[in-house]
Amino acid sequence: MLLTINARLQWVLNLLIVSLSLVAAVAMVLLVFWFERSLFYNHLHSDLLDQVRVHASQQQPLVQPMTDTTYYKLPVSQQTLLPEPFRGYPEGGHEVLLADGAYNLFVHYQPGWVHVLVQDQSEFERYELRVFGGATLAVLMLWSLGFWLSRRLSRQILQPVSRLAIEVERLRHQPGTRLQGDYPDDETGLLARTFEDYARQLYQLLQREQQFSANASHELRTPMMVIRGALDMLRETGSGTAAEVRQLNRMEAALNDMQQQVELFLQLSRAPEAAAAYDTPEPLAQLAARCMACWQPQADARGLSLTLITGTDDGPMVPATLTGAVINNLLRNALNHTAEGHIELCLGPDWLEVRDSGEGIASEVLARVRERGVSGGSGFGLGLAIVARICEQQGWRLSLTANQPAGTRVRIGF
Known part of the structure; x- marks a missing residue:
């Protein structure tokens, strides 16, 4: 099924709004992940190195809780003091998601020792989920607004074209009239003026054709009446032989056909759709x-x-x-x-x-x-x-x- 220009314009505007909103949402998610990776992990790495330097002389296992982080210095062979979900990670930053919360940890190995800095990120994860939920809601609201806005814009943009289409339909039933709308001086106005000029020329041509058909029909009636009178006279004054009667009948039949066709063509030029009714x-x-x-x-x-x-x-x-x-x-x-x-x-x-x-x-x-x-x-x-x-x-x-x-x-x- 072919879509109207209005529907196609709405689809284009909706597609543009959806595409831009999806690009913005993806960019926001990527920005959050970049912020989390770069800022938090760099911060954890720096804090862990500071703890390693401060406790370099410490030769006993150490567990040092802080505000939202906990520092562990443990022998590699003795990690029982380290919670089980945080064991066995290679050196570097990691994100650990547990049922009771989310944690970022940074691991650093030294000969015989392992240093682990664990930071509780549960609050940040809750904020992150709220941001993602808000972004999803904003995208849905933007799509709804975009759908309404696309309908409104498409109607405003195509309003002159729709008005022109209505007036053109009126010209079909009222030939010879002019367009009544006030069209802007743009492509729509140019189309309206061009079509009005074309319709006027076509109407004038149709009038000339109808006048010619009427004049030709009127002028042909006189010689056909003369021919019919001559035929009647020949029938009265002729010899009446079979061959002569046959020729006169052919001439009269041809004359009758000519009269019918003249009337037919006159009717076709005036009201072709009603020609069969006559x-x-x-x-x-x-x-x-x-x-x-x-x-x-x-x-x-x-x-x-x-x-x-x-x-x-x-x-x-x-x-x-x-x-x-x-x-x-x-x-x-x-x-x-x-x-x-x-x-x-x-x-x-x-x-x-x-x-x-x-x-x-x-x-x-x-x-x-x-x-x-x-x-x-x-x-x-x-x-x-x-x-x-x-x-x-x-x-x-x-x-x-x-x-x-x-x-x-x-x-x-x-």
């Missing part, structure tokens, strides 16, 4: 057969085999104008890029596929062929862009692959 549902097989009839004469004139392969049923119900625009653009592309061979329109239970044996699409162009103005051949690169836009708006799946041994496969999954 469309007429029709069985896929029936729609595909009508599209094939429109392109069959062109395929016959070029000597191409145009085949419709259907299943046992009529397929799913699809929006007629939208799906017809997709099929017509795919067949037009296949005809334009196939010099010889065959073109097949295959229908499945929830998909359609156009296969051709044409020139195919180069691998370096295949990844970008859906973009507007990018063509796999000599065309204008609009057909697949229109198909991709309709599929994106309707949630259909569009895939392009190479056909074997030559050509292209374009599949639409509903």
Whole structure:
């Protein structure tokens, strides 16, 4: 699961605080150990040497208690006066931890004699444990404070970004408006101004596209009305032969498709998400057969085999104008890029596929062929862009692959 910027910033701040506190705690522990080793042992060593010099003439076993230390001078072979936990240590300083307390002792050997200075460190050990406990409590409190502080700091640091994100979300539902927040003159302010400028340009471009679509739709209605009037006149004044009626029917069907597509593209430019609601549902097989009839004469004139392969049923119900625009653009592309061979329109239970044996699409162009103005051949690169836009708006799946041994496969999954 991806973490938000706020969460990642909190983690970084918490990790920094924990790391610094642990380093400080370790440094404190090391300082205590260094203080104990260097100061106490040096002090014990100096006191022991002083006792050795003072009692150098003493030839009898000696046990001399002092305030918090006890000095022992004993023959090496007779150490019964030395408490058992302190026997057998080599020369140097040592720490002895017993059930009744903690002791530091320093041992010095002379020929036939052993000198031992024992210092009771129980009080210091209690202070040491208190220091370690206090340090642990301070670290835990520092972690708690750091957690609270990291949350507060991350919110303050990211507050302008969060406010900008909310305003950007508002712009999605209220295009053309301006950002209302007052942003500082830093990276966040630069981002806000840049995004506002980009959103304004995009809105102006969308307005121009909608105006052009509306104007084009309005202007095309007049010549289409003229064509329809001419068709009606030809039906009345024509000879009425079967071939003539067939051609007039094809022209009228093409005109009807043109009118539907003009209305469709106008609707796509205004409210693409609602385009299917204004469309007429029709069985896929029936729609595909009508599209094939429109392109069959062109395929016959070029000597191409145009085949419709259907299943046992009529397929799913699809929006007629939208799906017809997709099929017509795919067949037009296949005809334009196939010099010889065959073109097949295959229908499945929830998909359609156009296969051709044409020139195919180069691998370096295949990844970008859906973009507007990018063509796999000599065309204008609009057909697949229109198909991709309709599929994106309707949630259909569009895939392009190479056909074997030559050509292209374009599949639409509903």
